[in-house]
Amino acid sequence: MSGTKTFDEKDLAEIEKLTKKYPEKQAAVLPVLWYAQDKFGHVDPSVQKLVAETMDLPEAHVYGVVTFYTQFYEKPMGKHVLDVCTCLSCQVCGGYDILNYLEDKLGIMAGETTPDGEFSIQSVECLGACGYAPMLQVTNDKYVNYLTYEKIDKLIDDLKSGKQPGFESNKMPQHENGTE
Ligand code: FES
Structure with missing residues (x-):
């Protein structure tokens, strides 16, 4: 075929x-x-x-x-590829908790794609954003930083409704409560 x-x-x-x-x-x-x-x-x-x-x-x-390079896909992938960094800094900051949460939420393991073809998850090496750990990258594009379970929930909802993560996901912690 x-x-x-x-x-x-x-x-x-x-x-x-x-x-x-x-x-x-x-x-x-x-x-x-x-x-x-x-x-x-x-x-x-x-x-x-x-x-x-x-x-x-x-x-x-x-x-x-x-x-x-994990950025190259050796097989067909989902519409959105979520590369969760599980390298040292992200690991120390809960990268595996984030990965496991995402796996549970989407019902697939790292390396797999959801049956509807919407999401793939990969566990990847350092993406050069250790200061923003734990973090993930969406389909070789936007980084989503300082991940929490709530941020994962919002990210999945946004992606499902066609919304890409915005730059607000790159805010430093000191900016998140509105201070400069
Ligand atoms: S360890 Fe995760 S970005 Fe470097």
Whole structure:
């Protein structure tokens, strides 16, 4: 049932443009994979093969890049991918409690997708926002910081109703009671 994945002429022109920005084509694998993920929603083995063939690179090289970054999805994911940081700082601040709460709430484990295809959860390494722990990232985009169970409830409700988390989620604690 799964159709063969291909790049059309527009894609190939875009990929060539991306590749030309770098002295070596290997260096363009990241942006080309982003482009591919944007187009197909994930970079599963068939997409990795397509990228490798298109860039005339070994599949192993593309595979190595995809598997190094949790930001690349190796299989189809839910509409919203919740990357919960469980690295040291977030762990100390309750990252696993947040992860477990989210798993219970959505009825799936990290690495899984809800049956309706709305949400996937991943447990990820440090996202470089340790000062905002515990935190998560929504579909490689917004960070939601200083997580609490209430914030998780609101986030899920918002995402279900089509609302993305806003910048208020980045407020420092000293700003949360209205002081500068
Ligand atoms: S440990 Fe979670 S963002 Fe760094």
